[in-house]
Amino acid sequence: MSVNQDEHRLAGRARIAVAGARAATGDVFGRSSRRERLGNVVFPALLLLALSVALAGLLAIIVWAVVEGGSRANVDLITNGTSRLDAASAGYREAILGSLYVIGGVILLIVPLGVGAAIYLEEYADKTRWWNRLIELNIQNLAGVPSIVFGILGLAFVVRGPLSLGFVAAAGAITVAMLVLPTVIIAAREAIRAVPPSIREGSLALGATQWQTIRRQVLPAAFSGILTGTILAVARAFGEAAPLLLVGATTFVTFDPSLFENRFTTLPVQIFNYSKQPQEEFQVLAAGGALVMITLLVVVNSFAIGLRNKFERRW
Amino acid sequence: MMEKTIDVMRQAKRNTAIDADDHGLSLPTGEFAQPEYHEQRERAFELRNVSVHYGDTPAVKDVTMDIFRNNITALIGPSGCGKSTLLRCMNRMNDLIPSATVEGTLRYHGEDIYGPKVDPVQVRKIIGMVFQKPNPFPKSIYDNVAFGPRTLGMKGNEREIVKDALVRAGLWDEVKDRLDDNAYGMSGGQQQRLCIARCIAVEPDVILMDEPCSALDPISTARIEDLMLELKERYSIVIVTHNMQQAARVSDMTGFLMVQLTEDEKSRWGELVEYDETAKIFTNPADARTEDYIAGKVG
Numbered sequence: 001m002s003v004n005q006d007e008h009r010l011a012g013r014a015r016i017a018v019a020g021a022r023a024a025t026g027d028v029f030g031r032s033s034r035r036e037r038l039g040n041v042v043f044p045a046l047l048l049l050a051l052s053v054a055l056a057g058l059l060a061i062i063v064w065a066v067v068e069g070g071s072r073a074n075v076d077l078i079t080n081g082t083s084r085l086d087a088a089s090a091g092y093r094e095a096i097l098g099s100l101y102v103i104g105g106v107i108l109l110i111v112p113l114g115v116g117a118a119i120y121l122e123e124y125a126d127k128t129r130w131w132n133r134l135i136e137l138n139i140q141n142l143a144g145v146p147s148i149v150f151g152i153l154g155l156a157f158v159v160r161g162p163l164s165l166g167f168v169a170a171a172g173a174i175t176v177a178m179l180v181l182p183t184v185i186i187a188a189r190e191a192i193r194a195v196p197p198s199i200r201e202g203s204l205a206l207g208a209t210q211w212q213t214i215r216r217q218v219l220p221a222a223f224s225g226i227l228t229g230t231i232l233a234v235a236r237a238f239g240e241a242a243p244l245l246l247v248g249a250t251t252f253v254t255f256d257p258s259l260f261e262n263r264f265t266t267l268p269v270q271i272f273n274y275s276k277q278p279q280e281e282f283q284v285l286a287a288g289g290a291l292v293m294i295t296l297l298v299v300v301n302s303f304a305i306g307l308r309n310k311f312e313r314r315w
Numbered sequence: 316m317m318e319k320t321i322d323v324m325r326q327a328k329r330n331t332a333i334d335a336d337d338h339g340l341s342l343p344t345g346e347f348a349q350p351e352y353h354e355q356r357e358r359a360f361e362l363r364n365v366s367v368h369y370g371d372t373p374a375v376k377d378v379t380m381d382i383f384r385n386n387i388t389a390l391i392g393p394s395g396c397g398k399s400t401l402l403r404c405m406n407r408m409n410d411l412i413p414s415a416t417v418e419g420t421l422r423y424h425g426e427d428i429y430g431p432k433v434d435p436v437q438v439r440k441i442i443g444m445v446f447q448k449p450n451p452f453p454k455s456i457y458d459n460v461a462f463g464p465r466t467l468g469m470k471g472n473e474r475e476i477v478k479d480a481l482v483r484a485g486l487w488d489e490v491k492d493r494l495d496d497n498a499y500g501m502s503g504g505q506q507q508r509l510c511i512a513r514c515i516a517v518e519p520d521v522i523l524m525d526e527p528c529s530a531l532d533p534i535s536t537a538r539i540e541d542l543m544l545e546l547k548e549r550y551s552i553v554i555v556t557h558n559m560q561q562a563a564r565v566s567d568m569t570g571f572l573m574v575q576l577t578e579d580e581k582s583r584w585g586e587l588v589e590y591d592e593t594a595k596i597f598t599n600p601a602d603a604r605t606e607d608y609i610a611g612k613v614g
């Protein structure tokens with residue numbers, strides 16, 4: 001005890017001495033070392049550089065789309081149908097409708113399935129059981145599987161095989177839904193996990209059942225997170241082309257799509273098709289399509305951010 | 316069947332002059348065989364040799380005590396001695412921790428809380444809980460209080476129920492003009508009283524409180540203590556507290572728990588050292604360890 005106190009006192013004296021010396025040189029707080037100061041400058045600069053590279057890429061695409069396709073930025077671009085011959089009057093009508101059908105189907109599938117799976121994994125699954133851990137691991141892995149693989153899966157199981165829907169928009173929706181489902185599950189789980197356990201305890205302590213607690217406390221509190229995850233997944237689904245090519249989104253569909261009949265096309269697929277044409281006017285048309293896509297994505301994402309801010313919770 | 320169990324519980328509560336031997340329970344033996352208090356008051360809880368383990372690690376062992384109706388019962392003791400664990404057994408909140416196992420018998424008005432036919436959800440309707448950290452729901456003040464009655468499908472005018480609960484929690488005058496504001500905008504003390512209001516809105520019979528004032532300033536604490544003294548007319552209250560003065564001020568009975576160690580100090584658990592009238596515990600405790608703890612010599 002007394003040794004300790006002595007040490008303490010000595011340390012105290014040393015500190016006072018150092019402080020005194022500093023005060024004498026007018027340097028009360030001491031200076032940070034050269035390294036510290038350098039680090040303070042270099043790291044923010046590097047981070048800024050990384051950010052500007054990302055932003056520059058985005059900006060370049062937008063500028064290119066505006067410069068290249070700006071001349072076609074009018075209502076005709078959206079309302080006119082596909083044409084392989086007349087680039088000047090051709091538009092994206094069928095493609096936009098096809099995209100809407102596919103995205104609509106995707107939303108209908110991923111919201112209940114994704115949120116349901118997330119609720120099961122977060123609220124019900126006993127993590128000490130091996131099968132629950134296996135499911136978790138698989139979902140993480142599925143999120144990293146290339147989209148073309150899902151296209152093949154869709155072709156084998158949805159277009160042909162057990163479901164045998166044929167090359168239709170519904171098959172596209174199911175395929176893309178499988179593709180983005182893992183991301184929705186992961187995002188929804190994170191949102192559910194972010195709800196503090198004290199909220200659940202408070203609800204259960206009042207005599208609410210587990211389901212009432214989930215339904216009336218956890219889900220509303222996790223809503224903004226689930227919504228953000230879903231909209232990001234939808235945005236990704238909107239931009240997918242590769243798996244859709246395999247399940248029926250094909251060249252130059254000149255009729256409006258329907259869910260369970262006929263082939264279909266989507267916006268990214270159509271942009272791809274137009275850009276393959278040799279004529280210069282079709283390149284302009286493709287750029288115009290890119291402009292439509294970017295605009296739609298910006299609208300959807302702003303909507304998502306708005307909703308999220310509206311429902312954002314703080315604990 | 317669940318409803319029936321609860322009916323039995325409620326019924327039992329009404330029979331004021333309840334006799335312990337009706338339930339075939341023997342009076343506690345050994346140092347618990349004291350006395351007087353068994354004759355005087357109606358028992359709410361009867362704990363017999365209650366032990367709780369988390370996995371293989373014991374948290375509390377062999378707690379035997381009676382908790383009385385319309386009393387405030389305080390549980391005191393050093394950190395980690397299992398006060399919260401014991402409290403959470405009483406309304407089966409420990410069921411939420413998968414590794415927790417409860418042994419022994421806990422009866423509430425004669426009904427085994429851990430009986431095979433008892434639904435923990437029903438138990439929690441009757442035995443409410445207020446937590447250490449105020450945990451209002453991220454909703455409006457009104458919805459916080461209305462949540463319980465709504466969820467449980469209680470009959471009656473919802474506005475009246477909410478108002479009544481807020482009045483009884485001593486919060487009405489402060490919040491009556493801002494019932495639609497988010498509860499997170501309230502002060503810590505108000506939030507805690509809101510949690511109490513939320514709890515009494517569902518008309519429980521017992522309120523378990525786990526250090527309800529530990530995050531509050533002395534004025535908010537005093538308000539909650541006053542509130543407890545009012546509430547005990549209608550409810551039975553069990554409170555865990557680290558504040559000796561608080562236990563002495565508000566409680567009728569006090570239980571002192573203490574950490575026990577094995578010889579090799581490898582294993583530790585909590586035990587109920589002494590349980591008696593608060594006045595006796597604080598003036599003339601039977602056990603030297605209680606005296607030391609209250610005098611601030613240990614823990």
Ligand SMILES: Nc1ncnc2c1ncn2[C@@H]1O[C@H](COP(=O)(O)OP(=O)(O)OP(=O)(O)O)[C@@H](O)[C@H]1O
Pocket residue numbers: 369373374393394395396397398399400401412414
């Ligand atoms: N969920 C849990 N899982 C495993 N062990 C736990 C858990 N909760 C509590 N314990 C252990 O049980 C023992 C008793 O804990 P408890 O929280 O009941 O103590 P306490 O008396 O309430 O302490 P405090 O006064 O600090 O709140 C401690 O050793 C603690 O580590």
Ligand SMILES: [Mg+2]
Pocket residue numbers: 398399400525
């Ligand atoms: Mg505790």
